[in-house]
Amino acid sequence: MALAPISIGIQTRLTAGIALVASLLVLAVGWYWTTHEEAELMAGLRQREARMAGLIERGFAGPIWNLDHVAIENLLDAVMADPEVHAIELKGLGLRGGQARRVRDNPAVGSLRREFAITYQPAADTAGTQVASAVLTFTRYLVDEQISRTRFFVVELLAVVVIGIVIASSLLVQWLVRRPVLKLGALAQRVAKGDLGAQETVERGDEIGELTMRFNAMSLKLRSAADQVQLSSAGLRASEARYRSLFENATEGVFQADADARVLSMNRTFTQMLGLGSQNPVGRRLAELTGIDRHEMQRVAAVMNEQGKIQQCQLQLRGAAGRPLWVELNAHWVEGESGQRRIEGMVSDISLRRQAEAELTRHRDHLEELVNERTAELSEAKLRAESANQAKGRFLATMSHEFRTPLNAILGFTQLMQMDAAIPAGQQAKLQLMRDSGLHLLELINDVLDMASIEAGKVSLKPASVDLRALVDMACDSVRLRAEQKGLAFWLDIDARLPTQVIADGQRLRQVLLNLLSNAVKFTDSGSVQLDARVVELDATHTRLRFEVSDTGIGMTPAQQARLFQAFEQVSDASRHLGGTGLGLSISQQLVRLMGSQILVQSTAGHGSSFVFELRLALA
Ligand SMILES: Nc1ncnc2c1ncn2[C@@H]1O[C@H](COP(=O)(O)OP(=O)(O)OP(=O)(O)O)[C@@H](O)[C@H]1O
Numbered sequence: 145m146a147l148a149p150i151s152i153g154i155q156t157r158l159t160a161g162i163a164l165v166a167s168l169l170v171l172a173v174g175w176y177w178t179t180h181e182e183a184e185l186m187a188g189l190r191q192r193e194a195r196m197a198g199l200i201e202r203g204f205a206g207p208i209w210n211l212d213h214v215a216i217e218n219l220l221d222a223v224m225a226d227p228e229v230h231a232i233e234l235k236g237l238g239l240r241g242g243q244a245r246r247v248r249d250n251p252a253v254g255s256l257r258r259e260f261a262i263t264y265q266p267a268a269d270t271a272g273t274q275v276a277s278a279v280l281t282f283t284r285y286l287v288d289e290q291i292s293r294t295r296f297f298v299v300e301l302l303a304v305v306v307i308g309i310v311i312a313s314s315l316l317v318q319w320l321v322r323r324p325v326l327k328l329g330a331l332a333q334r335v336a337k338g339d340l341g342a343q344e345t346v347e348r349g350d351e352i353g354e355l356t357m358r359f360n361a362m363s364l365k366l367r368s369a370a371d372q373v374q375l376s377s378a379g380l381r382a383s384e385a386r387y388r389s390l391f392e393n394a395t396e397g398v399f400q401a402d403a404d405a406r407v408l409s410m411n412r413t414f415t416q417m418l419g420l421g422s423q424n425p426v427g428r429r430l431a432e433l434t435g436i437d438r439h440e441m442q443r444v445a446a447v448m449n450e451q452g453k454i455q456q457c458q459l460q461l462r463g464a465a466g467r468p469l470w471v472e473l474n475a476h477w478v479e480g481e482s483g484q485r486r487i488e489g490m491v492s493d494i495s496l497r498r499q500a501e502a503e504l505t506r507h508r509d510h511l512e513e514l515v516n517e518r519t520a521e522l523s524e525a526k527l528r529a530e531s532a533n534q535a536k537g538r539f540l541a542t543m544s545h546e547f548r549t550p551l552n553a554i555l556g557f558t559q560l561m562q563m564d565a566a567i568p569a570g571q572q573a574k575l576q577l578m579r580d581s582g583l584h585l586l587e588l589i590n591d592v593l594d595m596a597s598i599e600a601g602k603v604s605l606k607p608a609s610v611d612l613r614a615l616v617d618m619a620c621d622s623v624r625l626r627a628e629q630k631g632l633a634f635w636l637d638i639d640a641r642l643p644t645q646v647i648a649d650g651q652r653l654r655q656v657l658l659n660l661l662s663n664a665v666k667f668t669d670s671g672s673v674q675l676d677a678r679v680v681e682l683d684a685t686h687t688r689l690r691f692e693v694s695d696t697g698i699g700m701t702p703a704q705q706a707r708l709f710q711a712f713e714q715v716s717d718a719s720r721h722l723g724g725t726g727l728g729l730s731i732s733q734q735l736v737r738l739m740g741s742q743i744l745v746q747s748t749a750g751h752g753s754s755f756v757f758e759l760r761l762a763l764a
């Protein structure tokens with residue numbers, strides 16, 4: 145049986161302590177006091193005894209010398225009247241029977257005995273004569289009584305002091321210590337029971353007051369700490385719930401395993417992937433759950449141990465029902481807080497992807513076959529097209545040439561016949577028509593031939609020194625007449641800095657300008673046609689020229705402009721009535737490209753057009 149420790153209250157201990165100290169003090173003082181008093185009383189006793197002895201010596205000498213026995217008896221009685229005298233005994237010849245004595249009945253206590261001689265001296269200057277010897281016995285009885293009283297007083301005092309001190313200290317301790325300590329205890333109990341922040345009134349400015357203040361502060365601190373703990377634990381719970389939700393609802397399988405590959409946790413997706421149903425995977429081996437091939441497992445373990453992680457590792461697993469499934473594994477080692485290592489991993493079901501990849505590979509193989517087939521077909525077709533194109537070019541060139549020869553003969557003879565004065569005026573008009581048609585046909589054939597040559601890549605520029613002004617003038621002259629016939633104003637604006645001699649293929653440049661100018665005149669019914677030739681740059685060796693042919697004619701819509709430079713394209717309906725083949729612009733663009741530039745167009749339907757190109761030419 146365990147003994148309960150005896151609990152003695154602080155008040156009792158303090159009171160007992162103070163009482164003990166006070167008692168010891170009073171005892172020490174009492175002891176000192178009684179000892180001192182005893183010494184003093186004893187000294188007084190001795191003095192009185194000595195005095196009494198003196199008195200006896202002087203008082204008895206005469207009566208003994210004179211044998212006055214009555215006086216002696218009276219003196220003896222007088223001596224015995226002193227209560228401290230226990231006995232007196234005189235011996236001498238002058239005494240009745242040689243001695244006289246008086247003794248009290250009660251026994252002497254701690255007696256003081258003094259023996260002395262009684263000497264009679266009749267005169268001051270004579271020698272004394274011993275008449276008797278005396279033995280005086282004093283008793284300490286009264287002294288002892290006095291000491292006892294003092295001791296009793298000391299004991300009483302001690303009792304009073306002790307009781308007073310006990311009561312006073314008890315009250316003081318109760319007031320100063322016990323009550324506030326009990327209050328603090330109650331406060332501590334309230335705090336312990338959960339009343340965090342509970343406070344006690346500070347009544348005094350002493351240590352207990354200080355302690356109360358500290359207690360109050362501690363209680364407040366505890367409350368704020370508890371509040372914080374509550375807050376952070378609420379936050380922790382929320383974040384735990386978030387992470388759990390993330391973990392459980394992740395579309396990927398997520399797991400944690402210990403160093404022996406035993407499952408610590410596994411999310412729903414992974415258990416579903418493995419078809420575990422309601423089985424608890426925790427504590428089971430990953431190899432057993434996933435049905436992974438032993439060699440594969442060893443391979444994964446080797447990579448993990450070597451690199452600390454494994455990434456995008458494709459594995460074939462077997463679910464609960466032996467169902468095969470392909471997954472992609474990403475896993476790594478994680479050091480736990482306690483120093484234990486664990487594996488954290490993520491698994492994606494790639495069965496469908498693998499299937500799709502296999503399908504894709506099949507398709508790709510098939511596609512490659514198809515592409516190879518098509519490529520072969522296409523290159524064959526390309527070869528055919530190229531040879532057809534070449535054949536077309538050759539055909540056009542030959543045919544144009546073949547057309548031109550007889551046509552030149554027709555034109556020549558028509559001209560000769562026109563010169564014949566014998567031919568009447570009516571026939572002359574027909575001849576003129578023949579000639580115009582022939583010239584038009586020649587123009588057409590020339591265009592077709594040009595186009596064919598350009599497409600066949602057979603046209604090359606023949607740069608030579610050219611008189612630019614003369615060239616521009618010549619181009620203008622060819623169309624000016626037609627412009628005037630249509631009632632159009634014709635403007636030629638040539639930059640004064642235009643160099644006269646440049647290196648260029650003059651014939652081709654004139655052909656381009658002529659094409660643009662004749663289009664401008666052809667597609668303009670009122671207003672004007674203008675050619676601007678500007679110098680954009682000019683240095684010692686080269687010049688950059690800007691040619692612009694603008695008109696106020698029918699213009700074109702943006703859609704028409706988009707088709708503008710294609711061969712045989714006549715973009716507006718009006719142009720079809722105005723004749724032509726739709727080759728002019730196409731040929732011109734190809735030629736300007738050969739010259740290292742291109743023709744740009746700006747046009748607004750109904751308001752006119754502007755064709756611009758720039759050429760960089762060497763100075764001759
Ligand atoms: N200045 C212009 N204003 C309006 N339309 C134009 C102008 N220049 C060209 N076009 C349009 O562009 C088309 C193509 O011009 P291009 O010079 O190639 O052929 P064409 O003049 O019709 O025939 P060709 O020049 O072969 O005799 C023209 O049919 C016409 O519709």
Ligand SMILES: [Mg+2]
Pocket residue numbers: 659662663724728729
């Ligand atoms: Mg034209």
